Amino acid sequence: MAMPSGAGGRTARLAPSFLSDAVVGLGVLAVAYAAIRLGYEAASSPASVSTDPADLPYLAGRSLLRMFAALALSLVFALVWAYAAARSRRVGRVLIPLLDVLQSLPVLGFLVVAVSGFTTVLPRSEWGLEAAAVFAIFSSQAWNMAFAFYQSLITLPRELDEMARDMGFTRWMRFWKVELPSAAIGLVWNGMLSFAGGWFFLVAAEAATAAGGVHALPGVGSFAGAAVAAGDLGGVGWAVAATAATVVVVNFLFWRPLVAWAERFKVEQAEGATVQRSVVLDLLRRSRWPRLAGRALGLARDMLERAGSHRPGAGRPGECLRRGDGWQQNGHSGDTLINAAVCTSAGAALAVLAVYLARHPAGPALLLEPLLLGAVTLVRVLVLVAVATLVWVPIGVAIGLSPRLTRIAQPIVQVLASFPADLLFPLATWLFLATGAGLDVGGAFLMALGAQWYILFNAIAGATAVPADLREAMDSLGVYGWRRWRRLVIPAVFPAYVTGGITASGGAWNASIVAEVVTFGGTVVTATGLGAYVSQAADAGDHPRLVAGVLVMAFYVMALNRLVWRRLYRLADRRYSLD
Amino acid sequence: MSGEPNVLLAAHALTKRYGDGPPVLAGLDLDVREGEIVALLGRSGSGKSTLLRCLAGLLPPSTGAVTYRGVALTGANPGAAMVFQTFALLPWLTVLQNVEVGLEARGVARAARRHAALNALDLIGLAGFQSAYPKELSGGMRQRVGFARALVVEPDLLLMDEPFSALDVLTAENLRGELLELWESGEFPTQAMVLVTHNLEEAVLLADRAVVLGTGPGGAVGTVYDIPLPRPRDRDAPEFAAQIERLYAVMTGRPEAAPLPPLGLRPAPRQASDAGGAEASGGQHPLGAGGVSRPGGGPAVAGGVDHAGHISREQPRLRQQPGDVGVGGAVEDPRAVAAREHEPGRP
Ligand SMILES: Nc1ncnc2c1ncn2[C@@H]1O[C@H](COP(=O)(O)OP(=O)(O)OP(=O)(O)O)[C@@H](O)[C@H]1O
Ligand SMILES: [Mg+2]
Numbered sequence: 031m032a033m034p035s036g037a038g039g040r041t042a043r044l045a046p047s048f049l050s051d052a053v054v055g056l057g058v059l060a061v062a063y064a065a066i067r068l069g070y071e072a073a074s075s076p077a078s079v080s081t082d083p084a085d086l087p088y089l090a091g092r093s094l095l096r097m098f099a100a101l102a103l104s105l106v107f108a109l110v111w112a113y114a115a116a117r118s119r120r121v122g123r124v125l126i127p128l129l130d131v132l133q134s135l136p137v138l139g140f141l142v143v144a145v146s147g148f149t150t151v152l153p154r155s156e157w158g159l160e161a162a163a164v165f166a167i168f169s170s171q172a173w174n175m176a177f178a179f180y181q182s183l184i185t186l187p188r189e190l191d192e193m194a195r196d197m198g199f200t201r202w203m204r205f206w207k208v209e210l211p212s213a214a215i216g217l218v219w220n221g222m223l224s225f226a227g228g229w230f231f232l233v234a235a236e237a238a239t240a241a242g243g244v245h246a247l248p249g250v251g252s253f254a255g256a257a258v259a260a261g262d263l264g265g266v267g268w269a270v271a272a273t274a275a276t277v278v279v280v281n282f283l284f285w286r287p288l289v290a291w292a293e294r295f296k297v298e299q300a301e302g303a304t305v306q307r308s309v310v311l312d313l314l315r316r317s318r319w320p321r322l323a324g325r326a327l328g329l330a331r332d333m334l335e336r337a338g339s340h341r342p343g344a345g346r347p348g349e350c351l352r353r354g355d356g357w358q359q360n361g362h363s364g365d366t367l368i369n370a371a372v373c374t375s376a377g378a379a380l381a382v383l384a385v386y387l388a389r390h391p392a393g394p395a396l397l398l399e400p401l402l403l404g405a406v407t408l409v410r411v412l413v414l415v416a417v418a419t420l421v422w423v424p425i426g427v428a429i430g431l432s433p434r435l436t437r438i439a440q441p442i443v444q445v446l447a448s449f450p451a452d453l454l455f456p457l458a459t460w461l462f463l464a465t466g467a468g469l470d471v472g473g474a475f476l477m478a479l480g481a482q483w484y485i486l487f488n489a490i491a492g493a494t495a496v497p498a499d500l501r502e503a504m505d506s507l508g509v510y511g512w513r514r515w516r517r518l519v520i521p522a523v524f525p526a527y528v529t530g531g532i533t534a535s536g537g538a539w540n541a542s543i544v545a546e547v548v549t550f551g552g553t554v555v556t557a558t559g560l561g562a563y564v565s566q567a568a569d570a571g572d573h574p575r576l577v578a579g580v581l582v583m584a585f586y587v588m589a590l591n592r593l594v595w596r597r598l599y600r601l602a603d604r605r606y607s608l609d
Numbered sequence: 610m611s612g613e614p615n616v617l618l619a620a621h622a623l624t625k626r627y628g629d630g631p632p633v634l635a636g637l638d639l640d641v642r643e644g645e646i647v648a649l650l651g652r653s654g655s656g657k658s659t660l661l662r663c664l665a666g667l668l669p670p671s672t673g674a675v676t677y678r679g680v681a682l683t684g685a686n687p688g689a690a691m692v693f694q695t696f697a698l699l700p701w702l703t704v705l706q707n708v709e710v711g712l713e714a715r716g717v718a719r720a721a722r723r724h725a726a727l728n729a730l731d732l733i734g735l736a737g738f739q740s741a742y743p744k745e746l747s748g749g750m751r752q753r754v755g756f757a758r759a760l761v762v763e764p765d766l767l768l769m770d771e772p773f774s775a776l777d778v779l780t781a782e783n784l785r786g787e788l789l790e791l792w793e794s795g796e797f798p799t800q801a802m803v804l805v806t807h808n809l810e811e812a813v814l815l816a817d818r819a820v821v822l823g824t825g826p827g828g829a830v831g832t833v834y835d836i837p838l839p840r841p842r843d844r845d846a847p848e849f850a851a852q853i854e855r856l857y858a859v860m861t862g863r864p865e866a867a868p869l870p871p872l873g874l875r876p877a878p879r880q881a882s883d884a885g886g887a888e889a890s891g892g893q894h895p896l897g898a899g900g901v902s903r904p905g906g907g908p909a910v911a912g913g914v915d916h917a918g919h920i921s922r923e924q925p926r927l928r929q930q931p932g933d934v935g936v937g938g939a940v941e942d943p944r945a946v947a948a949r950e951h952e953p954g955r956p
Contacts, residue, residue: 189697192667195684196691197711197762207710211701295701332719 050316058319068095072160079246079256081265086253086272093232093249094276096160100167101225107168108175108217113205115176116183116351120365124372126180133173134536134587137166137231138543139580141238142568159247163235170231170540171224174533178220182213183351187297191352201349209351214295222285223487226448227537229277230480233450234544250276251450258456261551266456277448281441287311383577390574400563400575400582407546407559408586410474411538415485415531418478422486423527427519430493431501440490447483452544454479459548459555469548469557476545481537488530492523525602532595539587560586615643617688617765617801618664622673624828625659633659635828636673639820641766641801646792648812649805649831650860651822656829657805658770660822664803665689665768677766689766690759694775696751698743704730704754705739711762729761732796734787749780756788763798770805789815793840809860813852814842821859834859 068091080089115125144165149158186209194208236251237258246252250273257265290308314320390396429435455476462472469476496518504510504518542561547554556562564579618641625634633656641647641664649657662668663675666686674681677688690711698707705726712722730736733753743751752772759767773781791797806812812819816836822829836852843849 189693189695190699192662192665192691193693193697193699195667196665196686196689197758198685198687198714199710200714203710203714207699207702211699297700 047316050313051318054314054317054319064091065095068092073157075156079252080248081253081256081260081262083265083268083272085248086250086268089249089253090272090276092247093236093251094280096163096247096249097167097225097228097232097280100164100171100228101221103164103168104172104175104224105217105221107172108179111172111176112180112183113351114368115180117349118365121368122180124369128372128376129173129177130588130591131584132169133177134539134584134591135169136540136543136564136580136583136587137169138234138540139564139568139576139583141166141235142571143573143576145239156247159239163232163239163247163249166231166235167228170228171221174224175217175220178216179213182216183209186212186352188352190297191350195350204349211295212297215292218288218292222289222444223447223484223533225285226444226483227480227533229273229448229450230452230537230541233273233452237452251453254453254456258550259552263457263460266453270453270457273453274445274449277445281445281448283310285444286441287314383581387574387578392574396574396578397582400560400579403558403563404560404582404586407539407542407561407583408590410477410542410559411535411590414474414478414481414538415535418482418485418534419527419531422482423489423523426486426489427493427523430490430523431496433494436490436494443483443487443490447487451476451480451541455545455548456550459550459553462555463550463553469546469555473542473546473557473559473561476548477538477541480541481534484533484537485527485530488526488533489523492526493519495526496522521606524606525599528595528598528602531598532591535590535595536587539583616640617643617678618686618803619676620660620664620670620673621676623660623663623670623675624672625656625663625668626671626828632671632828634663634670635825635830637829637831639664639831639833641803643800645817646802646804646815648816648819649803649822650807650809650812650819650856651829652860653807655822655824657822660829660831661691661768661770661803661805664766665691667691686766688764689768690762690764692752692755692759692767692769692772694771696743696748696755696775698751698754698758700743703740703742704735704746707743707754708739708757708761711758715762725761726757729757732791733757733760747780748776749784752776752784756784760798765800767799767802768804769802771807772804773811774807785811785815789841809853809856810844812836812856813838813849814844819856821856823860832859 068088072092072095111125111129115122115129141162145159145162148161148165149155152158152161190208190212194204199208232249233251233254236247236249237255239246239252239255246256250269253272254266254269257263257269286306286308287310290306290311293306387394387396429439458472458476458479459469461467462469500518500522504514509517539561542559543565544561546557546559546561547565549555556566560579560583564576564583567573567575567579618639620637620639623634623637623639624632626632637660639647639660649660651657659668663670664686666675666677666682666684666689675686676682677686699710702710705723708726708729709722712725717725727736727739730739733756735750735753735757738746738750743754746754752775755772773785776784792799792802802815804812804815813836819834819836820831821834822831824830834856838846838848838852
């Protein structure tokens with residue numbers, strides 16, 4: 031290796047080539063063109079549903095645009111919300127519990143309300159539909175990402191925090207050079223998993239508009255929805271194939287390169303962790319475009335600086351957002367305002383709901399039925415999580431402990447997790463109908479189709495993080511078999527497992543809304559449960575029951591989180607944390 | 610007290626406790642004057658890092674105050690720059706960008722800060738490495754970046770928390786020697802230094818005064834000892850040994866005429882004579898090819914050691930020591946880094 035005196039450190043080692051320049055250049059142009067074209071279509075053309083498989087590439091493009099719009103929104107929301115919550119403890123005390131509540135609200139229950147809300151607010155009904163779909167995806171991603179960023183803000187490595195304060199970093203420098211980079215890996219992984227989860231909601235939202243009749247959003251989900259309504263199994267198959275292809279392509283062109291690129295933000299090289307690689311990223315690095323773009327950005331920044339934004343002592347010093355030490359954070363002037371606004375709107379929403387429910391003839395009894403039905407769904411969720419744990423944790427650990435298997439399996443699992451399980455529901459329904467199996471048991475299976483991957487994914491991640499020296503110590507002490515599981519594997523994987531378990535159980539609750547009532551070509555199969563209750567109330571436009579069902583479901587999710595997962599989390603943190 | 614013109618930094622009746630924990634510092638008084646180096650000594654957990662962070666304005670004192678040029682601190686000390694034991698470099702920035710951050714925070718224009726940062730890298734022996742990333746450097750080189758980053762803002766005060774203890778002994782010896790040379794040469798931008806160390810010899814070599822933190826009732830109290838040795842200091846001089854002896858006695862609570870300390874704090878004579886032989890032959894250090902880490906990490910390195918365990922070598926001649934070659938790099942990165950570490954940084 032030569033002296034790295036030239037530009038670009040590590041990245042310079044890939045020799046630039048004309049071919050990669052050309053490929054990357056054309057690729058960027060193609061993506062930009064497609065995005066603009068699709069965006070234009072979305073803004074101008076009337077919503078309609080297609081049943082021609084030849085339209086599927088276009089439809090997949092429209093769906094993808096929604097996914098990325100929601101991802102961008104979620105990212106902005108996550109950064110702003112988390113920063114506000116971390117900057118002031120007083121504000122955090124309101125924003126963080128609120129995040130918890132939002133996280134447990136079953137989005138799919140709101141879909142119908144959201145659609146009608148957005149269509150009345152926005153000038154064109156297609157825009158309303160688009161907005162509702164994007165909102166559904168957004169609300170499946172944003173809370174997670176906000177929480178991840180918040181965590182990383184308040185647990186910034188101590189010495190980086192001290193360095194930033196000692197060097198007098200301005201607020202912007204602190205954010206841009208320290209906080210955002212150290213959160214980058216977490217944000218990228220979280221974004222990737224949230225994006226994977228988002229497909230489920232995309233399909234549900236699009237299918238809901240298709241089922242709604244008049245208008246439908248062009249997309250893979252509405253294509254599938256129309257096929258289901260027509261009882262066209264072949265059409266569903268086409269939709270499944272198109273979605274699978276889209277998921278694979280997006281992973282290859284977007285997430286893998288992003289994950290591999292984020293490696294540069296590792297604070298320390300954890301031994302044993304697999305190095306993420308991406309062909310696309312290598313290609314990008316081999317081309318000269320990024321460097322040109324970087325130089326152009328640098329020039330722009332220079333010009334901005336020269337324009338006089340920099341004067342001595344510019345900018346206010348960044349504060350310590352890290353919890354634990356630092357000078358007492360005095361209250362900020364905006365704190366009370368933010369808190370008042372948030373509390374007022376939350377309180378108002380609650381009051382409206384309370385009045386609304388109280389005016390219903392059934393009164394509080396309205397809540398009784400969903401509470402009972404919730405218990406049935408709860409059993410489904412618990413069984414699902416237990417079975418998924420027993421099946422996937424050993425497999426995940428086996429994968430995670432072998433770097434070679436991890437390299438192979440991780441992208442596959444990622445694709446499986448991304449694949450929207452609700453696209454498969456019609457096929458499963460058809461199977462249930464053909465075999466005569468009931469949905470009461472099958473519903474749990476459908477819910478598991480989407481939720482199980484979180485457990486597998488986190489088991490793999492947890493096992494990868496087991497330090498090599500601990501494993502070697504066990505080898506040298508001759509600890510194998512069950513004893514090894516009890517002493518090393520289970521404690522080491524436990525924290526990651528709990529994270530996966532929370533997500534899986536939350537996802538299962540949400541999925542119950544579409545999994546406990548399935549239709550196929552006019553046949554409707556229903557299971558007993560809260561999901562079916564909410565879904566039916568939504569279809570019937572029975573808003574009091576819908577509100578009651580959604581509230582009760584949120585209550586169940588929060589209760590389960592608090593009584594079970596939160597405790598396991600604390601146990602994991604106290605006893606089994608690896609640092 | 611801060612009215613005195615030459616007091617840069619003063620701690621007054623400083624106490625500190627973390628949350629509801631036991632008190633760590635119990636009413637400390639300390640003046641740091643222009644032109645002096647102060648060493649903070651004490652056992653592990655005695656509160657040295659806590660005191661240093663209070664002086665840097667990174668931790669608020671529980672009671673009492675720290676004043677810089679007579680003004681009580683209410684946030685990061687504007688006149689101090691810190692060097693961290695674990696370097697605290699931003700891994701996603703290049704060496705040059707890492708060195709520039711302090712200037713950037715002070716609103717220095719791009720061209721000017723680039724110029725200053727390159728000069729600092731030059732001064733600290735890192736010329737030519739500006740576009741490397743911290744990951745690509747050996748520990749010794751990383752700490753050089755840490756020094757360059759602190760020095761480039763020309764702080765009045767340089768605060769160092771065990772700056773050499775994450776380095777192998779030879780690398781540490783080099784860097785320490787260079788720092789001292791800069792300090793004595795007068796081209797140093799800094800007026801005073803405060804240094805936390807576990808290494809008594811390092812303290813006696815560098816410091817004009819040593820503050821020994823010892824446990825009193827309700828936390829640590831500091832006792833100040835002058836180290837009135839002329840500079841440049843001669844490690845062979847009996848007074849040098851006597852100072853170490855005295856600090857050792859203070860820290861262990863033994864009478865000054867105590868017998869030799871146990872292994873670990875000082876090198877064993879046998880290893881020492883090996884090292885002495887290498888030095889005498891003037892050639893490759895026998896330890897140079899492999900690891901140098903020695904249990905205890907005592908101060909003895911490539912030098913003869915007399916029976917009392919004192920290093921008899923001259924202060925390391927910067928970068929010209931043939932025996933040094935490759936050691937810093939060889940331990941941490943077997944590839945080409947070894948060559949870099951000793952590539953003469955400046956003519
Ligand atoms: N952030 C913290 N929160 C709570 N207690 C702390 C914190 N930092 C240090 N302490 C406690 O304060 C005491 C002094 O710690 P400090 O790090 O200042 O000691 P030290 O002299 O630097 O030790 P060492 O030589 O091991 O670096 C210790 O008992 C430690 O447990
Ligand atoms: Mg310390």
